[in-house]
Amino acid sequence: MSTGRIARAEIEDAPCLLEFALLHPDPDDEKWLRPVPPAVALAQRLHPLEREILDRRRFSIELTESFEPFMALSALAPAPTHAITVLEGADRINAALNLATAECRHEVLTVQPGGGRSEQILKQALERDRPLMERGVSMRTLYQHTVRHSLGTMAYVDVMSRGKVEIRTLEELIGRLIICDATVAFVPAQDDQQVALELRHPGLVKYLIKVFEHLWRRATPLREEVPYEPARDGITGVQHSIAKLLVEGHVDEAIARRLGMNVRTCRAHIAKLAQALGSGSRAQLGYLIAQSGLLEQDMAAPGHTDRP
Template sequence: MSDLLPEEDRALYREVLAQGGRVTLGEAMARNPEATRRLVDLGLLVHHDWDRSLTAVNPRAVAARLGADLCDAAVRRLVESRQVPARMADLAQAYDTARLRPDPGRGVERVTDRQQIRHRILQIESEMRHETLAAQPGGARPTDQMRQSRDRTVEFLARGIALRTLYQPGALTHRPTAEYAAVVSAAGERVRVLDEPFRRMLIFDRRIAVVSASADDEHAVFVEDPAVLAALLDVFERDWARAERPDWHALAGTPRETGVPAELGPLLAAGLTHRAIASRLGLSERTVAGHIARLREFYDAETLFQLGWQLRGAREGRAEPPDGTAPGAADG
């Protein structure tokens, strides 16, 4: 109710009550015109045209009415949400019929137009649900693209999508790139640096990869063949394991913080599930997943087991987690 009714409005309502629950409109407007208008709009003060006075009414009645209105609106939104897939069915069918993606039977397709490459990547991103792995050679990132890239990255992370990115050492000495990496790292992306040559590559949900096929990145290969995709995943994971984890916040000149509610760490260390943590903290599971991604980046934890171990160690004075994971531990 505090968002619905600011303290200044509450104070004015109490003043009207102190005067017997009735004041002139002019008197109330003289004290606080904006608060007066809001109280009248909500119905806590009723305006009488015949004598231009205001009467304070029972807040319980107003709350019941507002609550009923909100409930009705929520029901309408729920009904509408269930109708959305049916309303989009014809468009979904048209999308599938257009065969905008390569034929799965072919598995590998070469695209030789930069705009078409970008167009296809945006389509793939719109269907992404779990993770993106990116190898971005060349050091410094294009500054004119950073703002849009940052906003999209934060949006993906907020949806619970895991992001891991490899850069080359040139990124370390380019202040805008370091600042960008610090921002997305704080949001939950994991960014490392590999001092070796590697090819530009994106892997979405471990189901499709986009690999640069020319030195100028004008050509790309879209890969869905399972055997080729598995080999590309092995290459990325091998490079990721050898890469260094810089302190992007130090390079950017900003303090390094987790940005995660303090209550979340102990709950995660205690072994609670995402759903249980979300229930305890009054958050959505997606928000909890985003916070956990930020903790994994902060502690450089490959798995949830390692993260839980490090969180318990931080509380008990241990320094390092064990290598590897416990048998059967889930990789988050």
């Protein structure tokens, strides 16, 4: 309808006609409405939108011109790097590790606590580390003594030893640590290995390298025999380490994790320790360890201090 008029009551089911200004009130009678040409109605609707778009374009040009001096300055400076990045989930952690190792050109330092690795973990490690070896990147890795009894881990070591790879072991290690080219380090943020931190602050990375070097000097090359201390009163070096952790209040699971062994092996050592000290209960064992003087040599060792 482009001419004539229509009663208001007749468009109750089509309010959009008024909303789009396709009808306007009859100046002679408010109960009636007259049609508006669609081209005119559309122009009336579009005009404020076009004006708003024009204003926003003008503002964007002014904003760009205002920021132009700052953009020129930032182009001369190196791009900022996040000092600490939180990586959540195994996929994101592995992606960040893969990128860092792919970019690595000189040296990788790693600390890998725990015992033998599963076949799947070793397969992933080979896929990531083999290209490093082929590029001539040097690698130094710290494991715990218990990996010496892991056939799978030793097979992985045999493959990697064809490159510039050095491996040493310690009885106890700190948490997992990976450092690439002294520029980026990765450390776990949770025990479940589902959250990690990517560290790029030079001061943090330098400090972690010092921690690694301290452990490296104390560690034993994998191809050499571990210089276990002779048993004193029937107590081996491993049982001595367990005794220290027991006195500190650690439970069996925590002790096993720190020494890189399974819980069953840990409990077997605790049983032998109890037998050597003549203990009949777990509570009595802690008391007998303290009374035996077993840990006094550690307290008297050079450089020992109560301070952290």
